[in-house]
Amino acid sequence: MILPRARVARRLELRDLRCPPHRPLTALRRRTGGTGPAAALPDDASAPDERAASPAPRRRRTAGIAAGVAVAVLAGGSVAVGAAHKTVTLDVDGEISEISTFAGSVDGVLTDEGVDLGQRDTVAPAGTAALTDGAEIVVRHARQVTVTVDGAEADVWTTALSADEALGALSTRGGDVRLVASRSAAGRAEIDLDLDGPVEVAVDGDVHAVTDTSGGVAAVLEGLGITLGELDTVSVRHSETGAVTVVVTRVLVQEVPEVQPIPFESVQQDDAERFVGTTAVVTEGAEGQRTLVHRVTTVDGVETARELVSDTVTAEPVTRVVAVGTKARPVAPKPAPKPAAKRSGGSAPAATSASAGGLNWAALAACESGGRVDAVSSTGKYHGLYQFSVATWNAVGGSGLPSQASAAEQTQRAQMLFDRAGAGQWPHCGPRLFR
Template structure:
């Protein structure tokens, strides 16, 4: 048997004696209170020990009366034991390695001696947000909080919700006497008698706990302990999110290189994500993914990309403009099927003799002199007949595409 000496039981030893009936009524519902074999042994100590000899009753010379305090239950006991250890063993009072006894078990007993026994209880403690288990011999929550205060800035006793009906409970008394405060739903309520116990105080104030609510006990600036009720909500929340579509280029031999067209328009898909979200007093503290399901698959976008090589047109000298010969505007290739009138209307307003304000561009299709010469033209483009201008514009297109007319080129396909 390992016993830890204690030195702070002066107030407990000097407290007024209470009857066994009164103490039992006060502790009937206290979780963790000693019961069974231990309780019967204590009650039996009230009877005086006697020695029977020759039909007469005589009291031994070592008979003495001591005061016994077990977890705040104080009784006067008559015994013949000569030491604390002998008294405990004789009266079947078991003490574990976490329990405390004062004075030391080796101490001698004399008439008027006092023995204090404190049984350790396991309590859940939250220190600066981290929960752990500790053993304490404190009789009440306020006493336990005082002894644990040095462990952190925010020390709380965490109440169990495993009792029937989810009632909150502590393995020790809430307080031996006096009021307690209850912090709940943004307000502070006060119960006049904290000795009723944690569950009774909440019932008295009409505080109803839901399934996941948490209850803890901490010190307050007023000197009274404070019961803190944290409202906990656990809910599955669904959220829809888009799924991006992919774009695929598809070779198209019917289109020239550089030409593209969207043949299938892409459509975003949709997924539904369900998270289990925990909030404490309205603040999210945890999020757990429950499911992630695709509701609608995305539709990929298909782009037709031309692979056809443009024909190379070799420019041939055209008859001189002064010859009066009519030019054939048809040069072959895809150019003959395009809308050249629309291009001319955009570039020059359809005027074969048009000259730009800078004097650099001439004719229906606003040729520069150098470009005009590269397709076989001679002289100024604006001086050539309209058919010749169209012929050489088609030659230019077959060689270089509509990009020669950056602004008006798209009109060719109208």
């Protein structure tokens, strides 16, 4: 049978086809250490078939056609897999790695890499975005930080990686924005953000420049030898020049005692043994004491709060007691004036009234002269038990100096003087006559 020329040519083409074996799909190593999707890569072609081109049985021609089709299918699959493979850059909170992947979307890469996302975390591009070769994926996990805005404290979420970045983002909230450090069980100050560069440290009135901040806030303070008190606070803010500044605030709370006097009271009580118009201090008054304890809070040496803790009377005051006389004074008839008789020889002075004799003359003498018969004042003007002036002594019939007369005569003439003019002759000591 003679075949058409076109058919003969087709047979010769099929006879020369080669069907080399293909190698298994190889795994691509990923950053996490696992294996990625397999990629079909062709092995080297096998050696050409040396058999002569001769007519073959029909069944062999059929097998050759099938092999050719298989080669075509495998070649098409390699092209499809190669097109799905991509190399992308993944930045997770500043940790950057290059990823080989066959994922078709951003979410696929994150799932393969085991990156978990929270409600407040951010991803760029969006997770549903189609993935292209050379893409850059940025993931920022949100973290909660404590801030004070113009003195008011609040908890906020931020995806910033550094304190400087967070302060810049929060600057619109108020004039004085600070990140507040927490205190660990060991008393170290910690902020869940990097300082990321040189900072200033303001503490105890001084400002220190620190360039190595790799260890965070706690390491910076320890490097300067700064010890934190139990209540001291640490915050991070921007200075007026824009520099990141770590601020140590000294907070002291202590109980401060204060002693205050308690004034004493003064009372009067009637005394029937004393004459009307006379008083005497029976009990001297004395101030008491009270101790107040305040809990005082100071911030960098300035008092910011004061709270009364206790108020205790530590010494009771002593009341001053004054006795007031209620006894009626005796009324003596005023004697008729008599001519003063001069004493001659040993004649005795005139008799005095009985009322004058009942007074406390010893008390008057003790007050006026200390009870000394021959007492003379420092000026030399007053003499004797009752400190007569010479003129007064002569007016009641005395002669010579009173200090030279006997005690009896001095007392007798003092009583005469009382009968004439009363106790007013002794303005300071006169009330003692009535005790």
